[in-house]
Amino acid sequence: MRVLIVSAPLQGHLLPLVPLALAWRDAGHEVLVASGGDALTVDLGGLAAHDVAPGFAFGRIAGRVLLRHPLLARRELAGRAGTAVVGELFGAANATFVDAVVALARRERPDLVVYESLGVAGGVAAESVGVPGVVQENNLFPAADLVAAVAASGPMRRHRIGPPAATITVSPPSLTGPRPGLPMRAVPYSGGGEVPDWLLSAGKRPRIVVSRSTVAGPGGGDPKAAIIAAAPGVDADIVLVRPPGRLPRLPENVRTVGRVPLDRVLPYATACLHHGGAGSVLGGLAAGVPQLVVPGPGDRRHNAEVVARRGAGLAVAARAITPDVLTRLVTDASLAEAAAEVRDEMAAMPSPSDVVPELTALHG
Numbered sequence: 391m392r393v394l395i396v397s398a399p400l401q402g403h404l405l406p407l408v409p410l411a412l413a414w415r416d417a418g419h420e421v422l423v424a425s426g427g428d429a430l431t432v433d434l435g436g437l438a439a440h441d442v443a444p445g446f447a448f449g450r451i452a453g454r455v456l457l458r459h460p461l462l463a464r465r466e467l468a469g470r471a472g473t474a475v476v477g478e479l480f481g482a483a484n485a486t487f488v489d490a491v492v493a494l495a496r497r498e499r500p501d502l503v504v505y506e507s508l509g510v511a512g513g514v515a516a517e518s519v520g521v522p523g524v525v526q527e528n529n530l531f532p533a534a535d536l537v538a539a540v541a542a543s544g545p546m547r548r549h550r551i552g553p554p555a556a557t558i559t560v561s562p563p564s565l566t567g568p569r570p571g572l573p574m575r576a577v578p579y580s581g582g583g584e585v586p587d588w589l590l591s592a593g594k595r596p597r598i599v600v601s602r603s604t605v606a607g608p609g610g611g612d613p614k615a616a617i618i619a620a621a622p623g624v625d626a627d628i629v630l631v632r633p634p635g636r637l638p639r640l641p642e643n644v645r646t647v648g649r650v651p652l653d654r655v656l657p658y659a660t661a662c663l664h665h666g667g668a669g670s671v672l673g674g675l676a677a678g679v680p681q682l683v684v685p686g687p688g689d690r691r692h693n694a695e696v697v698a699r700r701g702a703g704l705a706v707a708a709r710a711i712t713p714d715v716l717t718r719l720v721t722d723a724s725l726a727e728a729a730a731e732v733r734d735e736m737a738a739m740p741s742p743s744d745v746v747p748e749l750t751a752l753h754g
Contacts, residue, residue, distance in 0.1 A: 391419045391420070391501045391502065391750060391753055392419070392420045392421075392422070392498065392499065392500045392501050392502075393411075393414050393419055393420065393421050393422070393500060393501065393502050393503075393504060394422050394424060394494070394495060394498065394500035394502070394503045394504070394512070394515065395407050395410075395411045395421060395422070395423045395424065395437075395503075395504050395505075395512075396423075396424045396425070396491055396503060396504070396505040396506075396509050396511055396512030396515065397423075397424075397425045397429060397505065397506045397509040397512075397528075398425070398429075398480060398483055398484070398506065398508050398509045399425050399426035399427030399428075399429050399430075399442075399443040399446040399448070399483075399487065400427060400428065400429055400448060401428050401429050401431075401432060401581070402528075402667055402668070402669050403425075403429065403506050403508060403509060403528060404423070404425045404429035404430075404434075404506075405429075405432070405579050405580070405581060405669065406506065406526070406528035406560070406576065406579070406668075406669060406672075407423075407504065407506055407526060407528065408434055408435060408437070408579045408581075409577035409579050409742045410504065410526065410558075410574070410742040410745065410746075411423060411434075411437055411504075412435050412437070412742070413741070413742035413743045413745070413746050414746055415437065416743070417743070417746050417747075417750075419746075419750075421437055421438065422437075422438050422439075422440060422494075422498060422500070423437050423438065423439040423440065424439075424440050424442045424490075424491050424494055424512070425439065425441075425442065425443070425509075426441045426442050426443030426444065426446045426487060427443055427446040427447075427448070432580075432581030432582070433581045433582035433583075434581070435582075440494055442487045442490035442491050442494060442511075443486060443487040443490065446483075446486065446487070448483060451479065451482050451483050451486070452479055454482070455475070455478050455479050455482050456475075459475065459478065462474055462475050462478075463475070466687055466688065467687045473531070473535050473536060473538075473539035474539070475688075476508070476536065476539060476540075476688065476689070477536075477538075477539030477540050477542060477543045478543050478544075480508040480510075480536075480539075480540045480543075481539075481540050481541075481542075481543025481544065481545045481546045482543070482545050483508075484508075484509070484510055484511045484540060484545070484546055485545035485546060487511055488511035488514050488515075488546070488549060491511040491512060491514070491515045492511075492514060492515050492518045494515070495515035495516070495518060495519045496518065496519060499519065500519070500521060501521055501753045502516075502521055502522050502523075502524065502749065502752060502753055503515055503516035503521060503522070503523045503524070504523075504524045504525075504526060504749075505523065505524070505525055505526070506525070506526055506527075506528045507525055507526070507527055507528065507529070507531070507533040507536040507537055508528075508536055508540060510537055510540045510541055510546065510551055512525075513525065513537065513541075513551040513552065513554065514546075514549045514550065514551055516552070517550050517551060517552040521753075522554075522555035522556070522752040522753065523552065523554050523555060524554055524555055524556045524557070524558065524749060524752070525537060525554040525556075525557050525558070526557075526558040526560070526574075527557070527558060527559050527560045527561060527571075528560070528668060528669075529561075529668030529689055529693075530561050530565065530566055530668055530671065530689065530692065530693055530696055531689060531692070532569060533557050533558075533559070533571075534557065537551065537554075555752045556571070556572050556748075556749065556752060557570070557571035557572065558571060558572050558573075558574045558745065559571040559572065559573050559574070560573075560574055560575070560576040560672070560739075561576075562675065562732050562735045562736050562739070563735070564700060564731070564732060564735055565675075565696050565697075565700050565732065566696060572740075572745060572748060572749075573739050573740060574739060574740055574741070574742060574744075574745045575676075575736055575737065575739040575740060575741050575742070576672040576675075576676060576736060577676070577741070577742060578652065578653035578656075578669070578672065578673040578676050578677075579653065580650075580651030580652050580653050580654070581651065582651060583649055583650055583651045584650070585650050585651065585654050585655060586647060586650075589629070589647065589650065589654075589655050589658060590654070590655075590658060591658055592658050593627050593658075595625060595626050595627050595643075596625070596626040596627070596660035596661070596720035596721075597626065597627045597628075597629060597658070597659045597660050597661075598624075598626055598627070598628045598629070598659065598660065598661050598662065598663055598716065598719065598720060599629050599631060599652070599655055599656060599659045599661075599662045599663070600613070600614075600617060600628060600629065600630050600631060600633075600662070600663045600664070601631045601632070601652060601662065601663075601664045601665075601670060602631070602632060602633075602634065602664065602665055612634070612708060613663065613684050613708040613711055614630070614633060614634065614635075614637075616708055616709060616710075616711040616712075617630070617644075617663070617711055617716075618637075618638065618640060618641065618644060620711055620712050620713045620715070620716055621640075621641040621643055621644045621713075621716075622641045622643070622713075623712075623713030623717075624643070624713050624716045624717055624720075625717070626643065626660065626716065626717075626720050627643050627644075627645070628643060628644045628645070628716075629644075629645050629646070629647055629655075629659075630644065630645070630646045630647070631646075631647055631648075631649070631650060631652070631655075632647075632648060632649055633646050652670075652673050653673060653676075653677075656673060656674060656676075656677035656679055657677050659677070659679050660679065660680075660720045661679050661680045661681060661682065661719045661720050661725075662674045662677075662679055662680075662681045662682075663681065663682040663683075663684075663719070664681065664682075664683060664684070665683075665684055665686055665690060666683045666684060666685060666686055666689075666690030666691070666693045666694045667689075667690065667693070668689060668693060671683065671693045671696075671697060674703070674729075675697075675702065675729065675732045675733060675736060676733060676736055677733065678729050678730045678732070678733030678734075679726075679729055680702060680703050680704075680719055680720075680722070680725035680726055680728075680729045681697060681702065681703035681704075681729070682703060682704045682705075682706055682711070682715070682716075682719050683697050683698070683703055683704070683705050683706075684706065684707065684708050684711075685705055685707065691705075700728060700732065701724060701725065701728035702725065702728040702729040702731075702732050703719075703725060703729065704718070704719060704725070
């Protein structure tokens, strides 16, 4: 069986699809990945990949869209635009590579197409070659809402996107409620990389791992300065992963590290702190560590509020990060208990390998 995996050309959109793609391959199927941009700069575990978006620049696309919709842009930067802006943003993004994905599908003749909820070019490709399309959630929003928002955007209205043959849901029900579809465990995948030995074991003090988005953009605030200022008042070690820009003199309990696979680092951490991207949220939940989420644009405020509502972490603006807040993050037993509950809930969900046979049956 030949399976085409399609994502928007961004790391945070492709990486959540890789565990399922690898499960397909390990089951003996032929897998081809269609994406582009920085998504293809990371290790995909040997999967064959095709660049359908050479020169893709999401920043330029987003800038044009937000300039055309200034009122919506304000709501988006505050994280209050729902799916209105994301539909326009990813409608414009998909329009740049949808024809290439369709051409690839017509040439390779897949038996099934799997695409993420903001990579609807995959749904167009499935429709164009008459094979089942499967949409996989890669965030905490219902896939159907995101697919509909992108499909309704101006640039994508000329393309037909049929209803998916199946929807894979990865959001733990205790966070967002039960959803129709085929549940699957969200398996973090960071694209490989080396990890210093000191991050592969627990430290003498609690450890907070601070990561940042793979997509640059405005809004949300940079928590770096507040974290460094608060650090001397916290009895914990703080690790800044890929810190942006130049750093001041760091307190003795703050260290920096380059790009590391967070799925290997977080199991040894006490807590994590990040920008609120869905991959970071699900990665922290899978590791069972409390998280401090800095609300920001897009889905990041929503994600922060979902985590805080579940009790598995805190939603705190960058400017409000203090020694007391960081101390609570690593000492509040209720946060750790809720995070562990969600970790166990996710571990009990079907794995990608469990889901492959059910999806294979869609081919008839």
